[in-house]
Amino acid sequence: MSLWRRLRDGLRVLAKRQSADSAVDEEARHFLEEMTADFEARGMTAGEARRAAQMQMGSVVAVREQVRESGWEHALWSLWSDTRYALRRLSRSAGFSITAVVTLSLGIGATAAIFGVMESVLLRPLPYPESDRLVALVHRAPGINLEYLRMSPSLYFTYREEARVFEDLAIWNGGRATVTGMGEPEEARTLFVTHEFLRVLRVQPAMGRGFTPTDGAPGAARTVILSDEYGNRRFGSASSALGRHIVVDGNPHEIIGVLPADFEFLDEPVSLVIPRRLRREEEVLIAFSEDGIARLKPGVTLEQANADVARCLPLAPTKFPLNRGFAANAFADARIAPGLRTLKDQLIGDSGRTLWVLMGAVSLLLLIACANVANLLLVRADARQRELAVRVALGAGWMRIARELLLESVMLALGGGTVGLALCFIAIEVLKGSAFTSLPRLQSVSVDFWTLALTAGVALGCGILFGLIPVWRYARPAAAGVAARWATESRERRRTRTLLVASQVALATVLLVSSGLMLRTFQSLRRVDPGFTHPDQVQAVRVSIPSSLLSDSMLVFRTQEAVLRKFEALAGVTAVSITSSPPMEGTARNPLLVADHDYGEGNLPPVRSMRDVSPGFPASIGGRLIAGRDLSWTDLHSHARVCLISENLARELWSSPQAALGKRVRRNLREDWAEVVGVLGDIRDDGLQNAAPKMVYWPLLRSRHVDLLIRTPRAGSASFVQELRQALASVNANLPLANIRTLETYYRQSLARASFALTLLGIAGGMALLMGVVGIYGVIAYSVSRRRRDIGIRIALGASAKGVTQLFLREGFLVAGAGAGVGITAALVLTRWMHSLLHGVSAADPATYLLASAALIAAAIIASWLPARRAARIDPMETLRAE
Amino acid sequence: MDEANTDVIQGTLDMLILKTLSLEPMHGFGVARRIEQVSKGVFKVNPGSLMTAFQRLERLGWLDAEWKQTENARKAKYYSLTRAGRKQLDVETTTWNRRVSAIARLLKAEA
Numbered sequence: 004m005s006l007w008r009r010l011r012d013g014l015r016v017l018a019k020r021q022s023a024d025s026a027v028d029e030e031a032r033h034f035l036e037e038m039t040a041d042f043e044a045r046g047m048t049a050g051e052a053r054r055a056a057q058m059q060m061g062s063v064v065a066v067r068e069q070v071r072e073s074g075w076e077h078a079l080w081s082l083w084s085d086t087r088y089a090l091r092r093l094s095r096s097a098g099f100s101i102t103a104v105v106t107l108s109l110g111i112g113a114t115a116a117i118f119g120v121m122e123s124v125l126l127r128p129l130p131y132p133e134s135d136r137l138v139a140l141v142h143r144a145p146g147i148n149l150e151y152l153r154m155s156p157s158l159y160f161t162y163r164e165e166a167r168v169f170e171d172l173a174i175w176n177g178g179r180a181t182v183t184g185m186g187e188p189e190e191a192r193t194l195f196v197t198h199e200f201l202r203v204l205r206v207q208p209a210m211g212r213g214f215t216p217t218d219g220a221p222g223a224a225r226t227v228i229l230s231d232e233y234g235n236r237r238f239g240s241a242s243s244a245l246g247r248h249i250v251v252d253g254n255p256h257e258i259i260g261v262l263p264a265d266f267e268f269l270d271e272p273v274s275l276v277i278p279r280r281l282r283r284e285e286e287v288l289i290a291f292s293e294d295g296i297a298r299l300k301p302g303v304t305l306e307q308a309n310a311d312v313a314r315c316l317p318l319a320p321t322k323f324p325l326n327r328g329f330a331a332n333a334f335a336d337a338r339i340a341p342g343l344r345t346l347k348d349q350l351i352g353d354s355g356r357t358l359w360v361l362m363g364a365v366s367l368l369l370l371i372a373c374a375n376v377a378n379l380l381l382v383r384a385d386a387r388q389r390e391l392a393v394r395v396a397l398g399a400g401w402m403r404i405a406r407e408l409l410l411e412s413v414m415l416a417l418g419g420g421t422v423g424l425a426l427c428f429i430a431i432e433v434l435k436g437s438a439f440t441s442l443p444r445l446q447s448v449s450v451d452f453w454t455l456a457l458t459a460g461v462a463l464g465c466g467i468l469f470g471l472i473p474v475w476r477y478a479r480p481a482a483a484g485v486a487a488r489w490a491t492e493s494r495e496r497r498r499t500r501t502l503l504v505a506s507q508v509a510l511a512t513v514l515l516v517s518s519g520l521m522l523r524t525f526q527s528l529r530r531v532d533p534g535f536t537h538p539d540q541v542q543a544v545r546v547s548i549p550s551s552l553l554s555d556s557m558l559v560f561r562t563q564e565a566v567l568r569k570f571e572a573l574a575g576v577t578a579v580s581i582t583s584s585p586p587m588e589g590t591a592r593n594p595l596l597v598a599d600h601d602y603g604e605g606n607l608p609p610v611r612s613m614r615d616v617s618p619g620f621p622a623s624i625g626g627r628l629i630a631g632r633d634l635s636w637t638d639l640h641s642h643a644r645v646c647l648i649s650e651n652l653a654r655e656l657w658s659s660p661q662a663a664l665g666k667r668v669r670r671n672l673r674e675d676w677a678e679v680v681g682v683l684g685d686i687r688d689d690g691l692q693n694a695a696p697k698m699v700y701w702p703l704l705r706s707r708h709v710d711l712l713i714r715t716p717r718a719g720s721a722s723f724v725q726e727l728r729q730a731l732a733s734v735n736a737n738l739p740l741a742n743i744r745t746l747e748t749y750y751r752q753s754l755a756r757a758s759f760a761l762t763l764l765g766i767a768g769g770m771a772l773l774m775g776v777v778g779i780y781g782v783i784a785y786s787v788s789r790r791r792r793d794i795g796i797r798i799a800l801g802a803s804a805k806g807v808t809q810l811f812l813r814e815g816f817l818v819a820g821a822g823a824g825v826g827i828t829a830a831l832v833l834t835r836w837m838h839s840l841l842h843g844v845s846a847a848d849p850a851t852y853l854l855a856s857a858a859l860i861a862a863a864i865i866a867s868w869l870p871a872r873r874a875a876r877i878d879p880m881e882t883l884r885a886e
Numbered sequence: 887m888d889e890a891n892t893d894v895i896q897g898t899l900d901m902l903i904l905k906t907l908s909l910e911p912m913h914g915f916g917v918a919r920r921i922e923q924v925s926k927g928v929f930k931v932n933p934g935s936l937m938t939a940f941q942r943l944e945r946l947g948w949l950d951a952e953w954k955q956t957e958n959a960r961k962a963k964y965y966s967l968t969r970a971g972r973k974q975l976d977v978e979t980t981t982w983n984r985r986v987s988a989i990a991r992l993l994k995a996e997a
């Protein structure tokens with residue numbers, strides 16, 4: 004009640020300060036009159052009475068001030084007026100204020116942007132209820148040297164029947180399905196899932212129903228759930244799609260539900276979700292081409308889950324038959340072990356490391372910005388030294404002066420924070436728009452509450468941090484006395500400033516070194532031979548032939564060949580080939596048996612990457628045929644048992660490409676030996692930074708989903724794609740042309756992480772260099788201005804202009820040198836965290852360190868040369884007279 | 887000005903105001919005069935402190951204020967005790983009496 008009254012009355016006073024003041028005035032005046040009247044009544048004359056009353060009361064203004072100061076609103080009021088005073092003072096020195104605000108906004112904006120990205124990508128939970136219980140069912144198989152093994156239907160059933168830690172589990176497979184019957188045939192991104200999938204995620208369709216076990220039963224009516232976007236696009240609205248049928252891969256499916264508009268799953272584009280119809284009795288033991296997710300029971304840890312999976316794994320061979328042609332103990336030999344991870348970790352992958360490095364970089368940048376502004380503030384406080392001393396002498400409390408100085412720096416910081424936030428918004432939009440980033444969850448990156456809170460916190464923290472430095476110098480209780488004596492330029496103060504600049508240089512060195520290392524990494528990646536040439540001239544398109552359209556696999560191959568012939572005939576095309584997967588888009592991995600290699604009784608031969616290709620594959624990608632010959636169409640038509648292998652595989656097995664020719668290999672015991680007829684140059688299929696996988700190229704025969712690689716200078720142009728579409732339609736009007744891109748897309752993606760880190764570190768390094776230079780310039784220029792008299796005397800005594808210039812150059816050099824020295828040491832320690840981002844360069848690369856520090860010192864010398872030259876031109880007479 | 891005048895004992899001004907206003911609503915000077923008169927000139931009230939105290943007591947909800955005509959036809963701010971103020975006066979009087987008697991006992995024991 005009374006608190007409320009206090010608040011209300013205080014607010015009323017704040018709102019109507021004028022009328023509140025005049026009410027107090029009125030009351031005081033009335034008081035005075037009554038007192039005067041009282042004195043008169045006691046027998047004084049009117050004049051005497053008035054004087055006596057005034058003497059007793061003091062001035063009305065003083066009374067008003069006394070009353071005013073007693074309310075809580077007064078503290079607010081004086082803070083506000085101090086703030087206005089600070090703002091006025093700042094606006095009077097616009098140059099200083101703008102420099103400070105811009106410097107800070109760069110630091111704060113960069114920090115906020117990277118934090119915003121980190122928060123959205125790394126910290127924010129996945130958009131499902133209790134998402135921390137979701138795990139990806141991933142395995143390892145050290146026996147066949149596989150660090151990453153996916154899921155198989157056999158394990159799905161095994162875990163469902165045996166595991167005790169899962170509340171629910173599902174397998175899924177991201178792929179494409181052909182939708183026909185509605186205008187042009189179209190390839191739709193599809194998730195093929197077991198019926199529990201949405202239940203595991205706890206996602207409810209926005210409309211209609213989710214899948215039930217019936218939907219996954221073989222022989223039941225086929226059903227499909229659409230994404231909101233697909234429903235809207237194909238049916239006008241999601242609701243009108245419900246209950247209708249669409250033809251997917253040649254079979255009509257009933258639309259039973261529509262996903263919520265905000266549904267997302269591991270950055271997979273999704274248009275359709277189709278239930279898998281697994282037949283338990285038909286599954287074999289080894290078929291690891293699925294992905295699995297599960298929801299752990301409440302309270303179950305990842306370790307417990309892994310332990311339970313390890314218990315279940317040996318049960319699988321007792322439940323499912325071994326694939327025909329596989330060695331009897333193939334499953335046991337693979338030594339499959341659990342490697343479960345949270346679904347979030349699965350999505351984030353190793354991008355966390357890049358982000359942490361960047362976060363470190365922008366934090367350093369922010370520190371540099373703070374040091375820079377602290378230095379500016381110190382110079383400013385120095386200039387106000389007399390004023391402050393006078394105020395202290397007149398009795399101003401140090402608290403009051405400290406508050407004033409702090410308010411000024413906090414105002415600057417808040418200004419920097421506001422501009423920084425704007426920069427952060429822009430930066431994030433640019434980041435989301437740029438294709439070169441390979442960050443997961445990028446589209447969900449936004450400036451949210453936490454980012455705002457961090458920005459505000461950082462801004463305030465910076466303001467107080469660098470505001471405290473001048474406060475410490477001028478406004479602490481002891482310093483007030485020192486200031487009152489306003490000694491000449493104190494050594495201590497200069498030391499503070501020099502220290503600040505030296506640390507700026509040190510931090511800038513760290514940033515320059517790390518961006519230098521990134522630059523070397525990028526260069527070294529660019530120099531890596533990917534195994535193909537001019538990827539921008541290779542058009543890739545996907546053609547899928549569903550079994551409902553053409554059931555006979557020989558016919559499928561004939562159709563694919565017909566499409567290839569049509570494409571070959573197009574203007575400007577120099578080579579076309581068909582492949583199961585274009586370079587850098589992943590390959591199948593299987594064990595490879597080699598005729599003249601015995602891996603020991605019961606041992607599985609190592610797993611090799613495999614790709615099905617048509618003749619012309621090397622020509623279409625611009626790869627090198629190192630030995631032997633390419634596959635021929637005759638090989639394919641006659642089902643010849645031949646293959647190509649990669650150079651590194653040839654060297655491993657037979658130590659030279661030539662020696663590999665005529666050797667025999669096969670995938671399993673069922674098939675005949677195939678003869679190696681050619682050796683291809685290595686292709687960096689796993690990304691430029693990883694070694695090229697050892698690869699076998701089989702003649703293309705059985706793939707329904709293939710990519711055509713077309714080498715032409717016209718690749719990527721809309722007109723060329725249109726011609727491709729017409730050419731495809733002339734072979735079969737029901738085939739969609741899908742996934743249209745150039746080989747360049749994947750090449751660039753492989754560079755994405757390096758170029759992303761390089762760009763951001765480069766920007767940070769550049770800004771750090773600039774701020775360091777400005778800092779050194781400021782310190783030397785200030786030193787020159789403070790020492791004018793000293794220099795004047797030196798020149799009068801015969802010092803040469805060169806000598807004077809050198810004096811200050813030496814000062815700048817020493818500051819920069821000391822800073823760079825410390826910076827190099829710090830960089831040697833800190834860049835170790837960058838190790839995983841680097842390629843082809845050591846984290847302690849001497850050339851980079853040398854160059855970075857040389858650049859900084861050179862910049863420092865230039866920055867000190869400008870004011871030093873001014874010092875040399877000082878006219879001794881003028882300075883001496885001025886004193 | 888009487889040399890015997892002293893400032894009001896620290897912390898008792900609130901109680902004195904409440905007591906004075908418990909008799910009848912008064913304006914500021916009226917309260918000052920009453921305190922001075924009743925204390926036979928021992929306590930002199932500083933106008934600034936008095937008005938500050940009014941504002942504080944009003945915000946605590948112990949006083950109500952109202953602008954009214956005085957007997958000599960001028961507008962003045964009249965203060966009156968609220969129910970909460972009356973209660974507070976009781977509390978403060980009790981506390982005060984207890985303290986005074988305690989101090990009195992102490993002084994006697996000393997003598």
